[in-house]
Amino acid sequence: MNTETILGTILLGLAPISELRGAIPFAYLRGLPLLQAFLLGTIANLFVSPLAFLFLTYGHRFFYEKWEFYTKIFDKTVLRTRRKLESRVSTYGMLAIMLFVAIPLPITGAWTGTLGAWVFGLDKKRSMIAVSGGVIISATIVSIILMFGKGIGSIFIKIL
Numbered sequence: 001m002n003t004e005t006i007l008g009t010i011l012l013g014l015a016p017i018s019e020l021r022g023a024i025p026f027a028y029l030r031g032l033p034l035l036q037a038f039l040l041g042t043i044a045n046l047f048v049s050p051l052a053f054l055f056l057t058y059g060h061r062f063f064y065e066k067w068e069f070y071t072k073i074f075d076k077t078v079l080r081t082r083r084k085l086e087s088r089v090s091t092y093g094m095l096a097i098m099l100f101v102a103i104p105l106p107i108t109g110a111w112t113g114t115l116g117a118w119v120f121g122l123d124k125k126r127s128m129i130a131v132s133g134g135v136i137i138s139a140t141i142v143s144i145i146l147m148f149g150k151g152i153g154s155i156f157i158k159i160l
Contacts, residue, residue, distance in 0.1 A: 005030040006040065013044025019109040020045050020135065024142045034143055042139040048110035049131040056118045078119055089120045094130040097122070101134025104142050110135050 005027055013023035023041030028034050063070040089096060101113035110131050117127035 005032060009037065009040045010044040013041045014048060014051075016109070016111040017106070019048070019111070020139050020142050021104050021106075021109075024139060025146060028146050034146060037146075038139055038143045041142075042135060045110055045135050045139070046132055048135075049114045049128045052111055052114040053118065053124055053128070056115065081119060086120070089116075089122075093122065094126055097127060097130040098134040098137070101131050102137035102141070104138045109138070 008030070009023045009027040009032070012018040012026050013020065015022070018026075020041050023044060024037045027037035027040055032040070060074075064074060097113050097117050100108055100116065101110055102108075113131045113134055114127065117124075117131070
C-alpha cells in the first residue's frame with residue numbers, strides 16, 4: 001500500500017465525477033486488497049455529503065447574493081425541478097435519495113443525492129443518513145462486480 005494509491009483513492013472518492021465508481025477500482029487495480037479498497041473508497045465518499053451541505057449552505061448564499069447570473073439560473077432550474085419532482089420526493093423522500101445514490105452510474109452519487117436533498121429542502125441529518133446508506137450500497141455493488149475479476153474493473157475506469 002503506497003501513498004500515491006491511498007491519496008489517489010481518497011481524491012477519487014471525493015471527486016464528483018468518479019466517487020466510488022473510480023475510487024474502489026483504482027485502489028484495487030493498484031494492488032490494494034478489495035476490503036481495504038472498499039473501506040478507503042467508502043470512507044472518503046462518506047465525507048461528500050457533509051462537505052456538499054457545507055458548500056450549499058454557505059457558498060450558495062454568497063453566490064445568490066452576489067451574482068445575478070447565478071440567481072437567475074438557480075431560480076429557473078430549481079423551481080422547474082421542484083415542480084416536476086415534488087410529488088415523487090414527497091412520496092418516497094429519503095428512500096428515493098438512498099436508492100438514487102446507491103446506483104453506481106455516472107451522475108448518481110453522493111454529490112447529486114445531497115444536491116437533490118438540499119434542493120427539495122429535506123432534513124439535513126436524515127438526508128446525510130440516506131446518502132450514507134446509498135454510498136454503502138453503491139460501494140458494495142462496485143466491490144461485488146470487482147470480485148468477478150480484475151478485468152471487469154474497466155467498466156468503471158479506463159485501465160492504462
